[in-house]
Amino acid sequence: MLIGAVEAGGTKFVCGIGNEAxxxxxxVSFPTEQPxxxxxxxxxxxxxxxxxxxxxxxxxxxxxxxxxxxxxxVTTTPKPGWGNYPVLPELKRAFDVPFGWDTDVNAAALGExxxxxxxxxxxxxxxxxxxxxxxxxxIEDKLTHGLVHPEGGHVLTRHYPGETFAGVxxxxxxxxxxVAAGPAIEARWGVKASELPADHQAWEIEAFYIGQAIASAVxxxxxKRVILGGGVMHQMQLFPLIRxxxxxxxxxxxxxxxxxxxxxxxxxxxxxxxxxxxxxxLALGLRALRG
Amino acid sequence: MLIGAVEAGGTKFVCGIGNEAxxxxxxVSFPTEQPxxxxxxxxxxxxxxxxxxxxxxxxxxxxxxxxxxxxxxVTTTPKPGWGNYPVLPELKRAFDVPFGWDTDVNAAALGExxxxxxxxxxxxxxxxxxxxxxxxxxIEDKLTHGLVHPEGGHVLTRHYPGETFAGVxxxxxxxxxxVAAGPAIEARWGVKASELPADHQAWEIEAFYIGQAIASAVxxxxxKRVILGGGVMHQMQLFPLIRxxxxxxxxxxxxxxxxxxxxxxxxxxxxxxxxxxxxxxLALGLRALRG
Ligand SMILES: Nc1ncnc2c1ncn2[C@@H]1O[C@H](COP(=O)(O)OP(=O)(O)O)[C@@H](O)[C@H]1O
Ligand SMILES: Nc1ncnc2c1ncn2[C@@H]1O[C@H](COP(=O)(O)OP(=O)(O)O)[C@@H](O)[C@H]1O
Ligand SMILES: [Zn+2]
Ligand SMILES: [Zn+2]
Numbered sequence: 001m002l003i004g005a006v007e008a009g010g011t012k013f014v015c016g017i018g019n020e021a022x023x024x025x026x027x028v029s030f031p032t033e034q035p036x037x038x039x040x041x042x043x044x045x046x047x048x049x050x051x052x053x054x055x056x057x058x059x060x061x062x063x064x065x066x067x068x069x070x071x072x073x074v075t076t077t078p079k080p081g082w083g084n085y086p087v088l089p090e091l092k093r094a095f096d097v098p099f100g101w102d103t104d105v106n107a108a109a110l111g112e113x114x115x116x117x118x119x120x121x122x123x124x125x126x127x128x129x130x131x132x133x134x135x136x137x138x139i140e141d142k143l144t145h146g147l148v149h150p151e152g153g154h155v156l157t158r159h160y161p162g163e164t165f166a167g168v169x170x171x172x173x174x175x176x177x178x179v180a181a182g183p184a185i186e187a188r189w190g191v192k193a194s195e196l197p198a199d200h201q202a203w204e205i206e207a208f209y210i211g212q213a214i215a216s217a218v219x220x221x222x223x224k225r226v227i228l229g230g231g232v233m234h235q236m237q238l239f240p241l242i243r244x245x246x247x248x249x250x251x252x253x254x255x256x257x258x259x260x261x262x263x264x265x266x267x268x269x270x271x272x273x274x275x276x277x278x279x280x281x282l283a284l285g286l287r288a289l290r291g
Numbered sequence: 292m293l294i295g296a297v298e299a300g301g302t303k304f305v306c307g308i309g310n311e312a313x314x315x316x317x318x319v320s321f322p323t324e325q326p327x328x329x330x331x332x333x334x335x336x337x338x339x340x341x342x343x344x345x346x347x348x349x350x351x352x353x354x355x356x357x358x359x360x361x362x363x364x365v366t367t368t369p370k371p372g373w374g375n376y377p378v379l380p381e382l383k384r385a386f387d388v389p390f391g392w393d394t395d396v397n398a399a400a401l402g403e404x405x406x407x408x409x410x411x412x413x414x415x416x417x418x419x420x421x422x423x424x425x426x427x428x429x430i431e432d433k434l435t436h437g438l439v440h441p442e443g444g445h446v447l448t449r450h451y452p453g454e455t456f457a458g459v460x461x462x463x464x465x466x467x468x469x470v471a472a473g474p475a476i477e478a479r480w481g482v483k484a485s486e487l488p489a490d491h492q493a494w495e496i497e498a499f500y501i502g503q504a505i506a507s508a509v510x511x512x513x514x515k516r517v518i519l520g521g522g523v524m525h526q527m528q529l530f531p532l533i534r535x536x537x538x539x540x541x542x543x544x545x546x547x548x549x550x551x552x553x554x555x556x557x558x559x560x561x562x563x564x565x566x567x568x569x570x571x572x573l574a575l576g577l578r579a580l581r582g
Contacts, residue, residue, distance in 0.1 A: 061546065076546045123437045137512060142431040146414045146513030148547050155507040156540060158449050171544040216446040220508055221428060222437030249447060253462040255352065255367045256439050 003289065004051035004097075005281035006042055007104065008058040008087065010079055011131070013038055015045045018282040022115035024275055034081045035074075035090075043094045055100035055285025057107025057277060058087065064102055064145050072101055098291075100284030104128075106143045106150070107280030108270070109136030112227050114283040117271030121224040125217055126270075127152075129210065130230035133177040136280075139221060153177040157212045160205045180209040182232050198237045207238055211245020214267065218250065218259070229270040236269075243267050294580070295342035295388075296572035297333055298395065299349040299378065301370055302422070304329055306336045309573040313406035315566055325372045326365075326381075334385045346391035346576025348398025348568060349378065355393055355436050363392055389582075391575030395419075397434045397441070398571030399561070400427030403518050405574040408562030412515040416508055417561075418443075420501065421521035424468040427571075430512060444468040448503045451496045471500040473523050489528045498529055502536020505558065509541065509550070520561040527560075534558050 002025070007014040009032060016027035030041055046054065061077065063070045072088025088101050102110070109118075109126035118124035118138070126136035133153030137144035144150055154175040165188050169178030178184055185193040189202055196202045214226055228242070243263045250259060258266045270276035293316070298305040300323060307318035319336060323329055337345065352368065354361045363379025379392050393401070400409075400417035409415035409429070417427035424444030428435035435441055445466040456479050460469030469475055476484040480493055487493045505517055519533070534554045541550060549557045561567035 123435075135511065139430050139435050139437065140433040142433065144414075144430050144512055146430065147509075147515050147549055148513050148545055150511055150513050151545060152511040154510050154544055156449060156503060158447060171542050172540075212447060216507065217511055218438075219445050220426065220441055220443040220511060221430075221435055222439050222441050224438050249463075251462050253445055254439055254442060258438055 002049065002051045003282050003285040004046050004049060004054035005278050005285055006054065006056040007107075007277040007281050008056055009104065009277075010059040010077075013042065014278055015042055016278045016282070017049055017051065018279070020286060022111070022272075022279050022282060024278055024282070027278060035085045035087065039087065039090050042091065046095060051095075051097060051285075053098045053100065053285040053289035054091065054095060055107065055281040055283065055288060056088065056091070057102060057104040057281040057284060060103050061148065061151070062087075062101075062103060064149050098285075098288040100281070100286075100288035102143055102284055103134070103136065103149050104277060104280070105134040105136030106138070107136070107284050108229065108276045109138040109227070109280070110143055110283045110287070111272055111276055111280030112270060113138050114286075115272060115279060116276065117227060117268050118225045119271070123221075123223045124225040124227060125221070125223045126227045126229065127210070127214075128230035129181060129228065129232040131182055133181050135217070137221070139223070152213070152217065153181070155213055155216065157209050160208045163205065176209060176213045180206055180232075185232065193232055194234070198235065203235060203238055203241060206232070207241030207245050210238070211242045212249055214242065215246045215249035218246065218254065222254075224258070226267045227270050228267065229276055233269065239267065239269070293340065293342045294573050294576040295337050295340060295345035296569050296576055297345065297347040298398075298568040298572050299347055300395065300568075301350040301368075304333065305569055306333055307569045307573070308340055308342065309570070311577060313402070313563075313570050313573060315569055315573070318569060326376045326378065330378065330381050333382065337386060342386075342388060342576075344389045344391065344576040344580035345382065345386060346398065346572040346574065346579060347379065347382070348393060348395040348572040348575060351394050352439065352442070353378075353392075353394060355440055389576075389579040391572070391577075391579035393434055393575055394425070394427065394440050395568060395571070396425040396427030397429070398427070398575050399520065399567045400429040400518070400571070401434055401574045401578070402563055402567055402571030403561060404429050405577075406563060406570060407567065408518060408559050409516045410562070414512075414514045415516040415518060416512070416514045417518045417520065417567075418501070418505070419521035420472060420519065420523040422473055424472050426508070428512070430514070443504070443508065444472070446504055446507065448500050451499045454496065467500060467504045471497055471523075476523065484523055485525075489526065494526060494529055494532060497523070498532030498536050501529070502533045503540055505533065506537045506540035509537065509545065513545075515549070517558045518561050519558065520567055524560065530558065530560070
């Protein structure tokens with residue numbers, strides 16, 4: 001049985017085919033242009049693939065309220081053409097199969113819980129630190145939806161001591177995304193994040209913010225694992241720095257070995273690597289099929 | 292059918308009997324002393340009550356992992372006699388009925404979702420701002436457990452502009468509980484919180500911290516309602532101040548009427564009033580009975 005997967009990003013779309021074991025058997029990628037054109041390419045890709053279900057993990061904000069008339073829409077994005085666009089309804093018209101639909105980060109969290117580094121756990125958080133910061137929330141074996149959907153990239157953190165950088169989030173200035181996503185690093189240092197050396201102070205500041213946000217998230221929802229992906233997390237030296245910040249902020253208050261001697265297995269990179277997004281969408285498709 | 296309910300607090304225990312409609316038919320209260328004595332009184336109370344199940348919402352931290360050998364224990368509390376004490380096992384030995392067991396704030400969240408101000412909603416957060424700050428987390432129709440259990444009272448917030456108060460949390464100093472619980476207010480101003488006039492600057496500062504924590508929680512888990520209880524929230528003038536802080540911090544980023552024109556119905560006092568805790572335990576008992 002084949003499942004279709006769509007990783008619908010603001011910069012590029014990835015479409016693929018996979019199976020129930022989470023194996024990706026085929027994948028293609030193309031830039032995100034106008035929705036008609038982009039979704040046309042998605043439909044062309046799946047036309048002869050004979051998939052039993054399709055899962056879509058999408059950039060947002062999106063409507064994931066099944067009772068809403070706008071279910072399946074991309075909503076208030078400033079991205080030209082995509083504001084209030086019926087992405088899911090358009091794909092549903094083309095294929096008569098069950099569809100899964102959620103945020104890209106919720107999808108990635110589900111993928112990791114199904115086949116990746118959170119396999120067998122009933123909760124995890126999936127952070128992506130890239131062009132923006134997003135958080136997927138998987139709790140008690142369910143993806144968190146709620147009022148809209150999680151947007152944990154925009155939480156407020158305390159400033160790094162002495163930091164005067166005002167941040168780049170158009171809504172909040174110095175929210176987590178505004179001080180810690182790739183564009184913030186670039187704005188702060190005047191060079192691309194990927195060009196900063198591994199021992200640059202930038203990474204200590206980065207870990208300060210991310211570690212602080214994770215500590216508060218661990219306190220609020222007590223996830224069984226925290227997964228950090230996205231372009232910025234290619235800087236592997238961040239992991240020990242972030243773990244140290246989390247420990248420092250919790251200061252022993254939560255008594256759990258996972259947060260002490262086990263922290264190297266608690267705050268981790270995606271187990272599915274660069275397939276985390278696509279496998280997440282695959283997991284959404286599989287879940288839709290099984291009801 | 293009668294359900295037993297125990298609100299196990301660090302200062303006092305409340306025991307009661309209720310029915311499936313959430314009506315409390317009887318209640319008694321006594322101070323929390325040594326566990327043997329206190330649990331003895333609980334057992335005496337229920338002995339002739341013929342309850343079909345008992346729900347317990349407990350002060351913590353507690354073990355709520357059903358697969359742990361220490362399930363049902365109060366764990367690392369500094370409270371004399373109660374550290375690592377098998378509260379639930381002891382009560383189970385006395386009564387052969389299904390038991391529900393969770394944190395006091397999770398219980399209160401469930402009670403509000405069952406009969407109170409979050410009735411019919413599949414998610415809510417329940418904050419208590421009292422001697423400490425606790426947060427109950429109810430998401431996608433389930434209470435959040437995770438690694439240990441939510442401890443959202445200890446998240447870090449930014450300081451109120453110009454505030455130099457170091458906070459009173461023994462673990463974190465100026466975490467939310469350390470700057471906003473009743474004892475913090477008393478330490479900051481040198482008088483009991485209940486004695487400060489309604490127009491005192493204390494309440495603006497209080498709302499600043501609580502509103503900031505709520506904004507970050509709304510971003511992370513997108514609850515459908517936020518309920519604020521506990522002694523400090525008897526200061527009703529806090530509600531509009533907190534709502535304003537939440538709006539200011541979100542700054543329109545999350546597009547939902549509940550966070551704009553609907554915010555007066557979004558951030559609210561407990562619908563069950565002073566029965567919120569006991570009804571929460573009742574709801575836990577009912578849930579245990581129904582499996
Ligand atoms: N090796 C790297 N080190 C640090 N930052 C990187 C690296 N690679 C990419 N980035 C940053 O990550 C961001 C892109 O994130 P990515 O997760 O790849 O895509 P997106 O978030 O757009 O889906 C850019 O801001 C870029 O500067
Ligand atoms: N009317 C009031 N106004 C402000 N603070 C109050 C009021 N009543 C109680 N408090 C504060 O709330 C705290 C007690 O909280 P409460 O929720 O009643 O109990 P607990 O948290 O111990 O279960 C105390 O620190 C007290 O100062
Ligand atoms: Zn922001
Ligand atoms: Zn604390």
